[in-house]
Amino acid sequence: MGSGELFQHLRRSLLEYSVVQALVEGEAYPADLIGRLGRVGLQVPEGTVYPLLNRLKADGYVEYRWEESPSGPPRKYYSLSAKGLKLAEEYRQAWEKLKKSVDSLNTSQNKHEKNL
Amino acid sequence: MGSGELFQHLRRSLLEYSVVQALVEGEAYPADLIGRLGRVGLQVPEGTVYPLLNRLKADGYVEYRWEESPSGPPRKYYSLSAKGLKLAEEYRQAWEKLKKSVDSLNTSQNKHEKNL
């Protein structure tokens, strides 16, 4: 993905960015991930997370390994691939740029109010 | 729209937020609007803007008036209604919250790196 393309994409899928960032923290199985996102206020249902992880897997951004659970069926622990880590960093930059872009709409509005 | 609902919605439609904020600056016709967004780096095509404005109109967030153009057919100048201004302010708060949420994913990641 090109840089401008990434920027456009991020505008649409903040959730994908959030999931990728949450995975930078370390591997997680879906319920873990939902917990990490929920803790910062991003409530995301299962039905959103599973397809998203499958997409990221299909595109080579994440890998997973099976691990037994102490209490229930085995879990799929997802982690970022090398390609995924690179994406995470590119996304971080796109996010900084996006924040600036969006916030500068307010800035120019203030300029206007102050008649500059 | 409720506050949490707005937050979830903003996650999905940053563009709507951007358009609403751009209108806080003052009335504009679609090409104006596209210019304001483009100037801060948000490239948005016509085919996105027209339906969006129609939606905002249908929901009572914006109004418009016709004005003759010095060079071409008349323009629809859009501006925020009272309801739209209120939305703009609620959106601004949701945006601040969203930025914090998303950024705190990185913070907890840093904590982890520093072993706190």
Next chain:
DNA sequence: AAAAGATACCTTGTATTGCAAGGTACTATT
């Protein structure tokens, strides 16, 4: 050892959003 409960995983169908492409109408210029 059956049944019930809890925890995983996943899919399907619908709504929403974003946009490229294509279309209509008005105005100004040649």
Next chain:
DNA sequence: AATAGTACCTTGCAATACAAGGTATCTTTT
């Protein structure tokens, strides 16, 4: 009266988000 430019708008497709519903595994209870 033909062309070019500027405005408006719609249609159809792709991607994203998610509620609802489904299957399988493992543990606990009866």
